[in-house]
Amino acid sequence: MSHVTIENTIRIDRRFQGPPDSGNGGYVAGRLAAFVDGTVRVRLHRPPPLETELEVRRIEAGVRLLNDGVIVAEARSTRFCLELPAEPDFEAAERAARDYRGFHKHWFPRCFVCGPERDPGDGLRIFSGPISKRGTIVAPWVPDASLGDEAGRVRSEFLWSALDCPGAFSFPEPSGSAVLLGEQSVELRAPVEVNERCVIVGWQLSDEGRKHFTATALHSEARGWCAVGLATWLEIAR
Incomplete structure (x- = not known):
């Protein structure tokens, strides 16, 4: 994906929060990934602050997001292969x-992506539930017009967002801990139109102590698999 205009700063509006005082990880990753061509891996080093001018600085093989000189996230080109499930x-x-399960208990009920306290047209309201006993979850999603560009296609940062939170619901909720996105890799395969019926599928790949590794994929009824992703989730004691 080529970009003619390069921003010097990124500002995360409060609308795009995950936890109350920081940006949703997938949204922030998607904003930063826009500076790198192709399939991109974004590592979040610390919670991205809201309503703050964050500097985007080019580094070898990628870009870095900084808050007053402190690294918030890094984005680099990557490649991965993922075996996809049956079409949902x-x-x-x-x-x-x-x-x-977020209807009954949610660490971040106003999360831009999966928060049940967000109104339609404000949050994405992507609510995932189990489709099998093997840990696969699915979520219906019809992106509204506010998420589109001039051509009516969903902007890339919102595709990253949609692939974010469902992964966190593909494994059992850790006792006494919330989970936060540590790293996300996404391959965008085809555009998604606003008001298009989509399904996000998520499944756990493995875990390692307090880390959980998941995959997600976005399927459009009209276009098939449009985006796929990998993520690493970190348990955070609350």
Whole structure:
């Protein structure tokens, strides 16, 4: 993906929060990934602050996001292969979403992506529920017009966002701990139109102590698999 205009700063509006005082990890990763061509891996070094001018600085093989000289995140080109599940069904995803565990307990209920306290058109309201006993979850999503560019295509940072939180619901909730995104890699394969019926699928790959490794994929009824991602989640004691 080529970009003619390069920003010097990124500002994360409060609308795009994950936890109350920091940006949603997938959204921030997507904003930073826009400075790097192709498939991108973003590592978050610390919670991205809200309503703050963050500097984007080019480094070898990528870019770095800084807050007053302190590294917040880094983005670099990457490659990965991922075996995808069977194509999901939108109506089945709607039924699964009724069992979204975030309706009963949510560490960050106003998260831009998965917070149940966000209104339609404000948050993405991506609510994922189990589709099988093997840990696969699915979430229906119809991106609204506010997420689109001039051509009516969903902007890339919102595709990164949509691939973020469902991964955190693909493994059992750790006792007494929230989970935060530590790293995300995304391959954007095809554009997604606003108001297009989509399903996000998530599944756990493995875990290692307090780290959880997941995969997510976004499927459009009209275009098939449009975006795929890998993520590393970190347990944070609350």
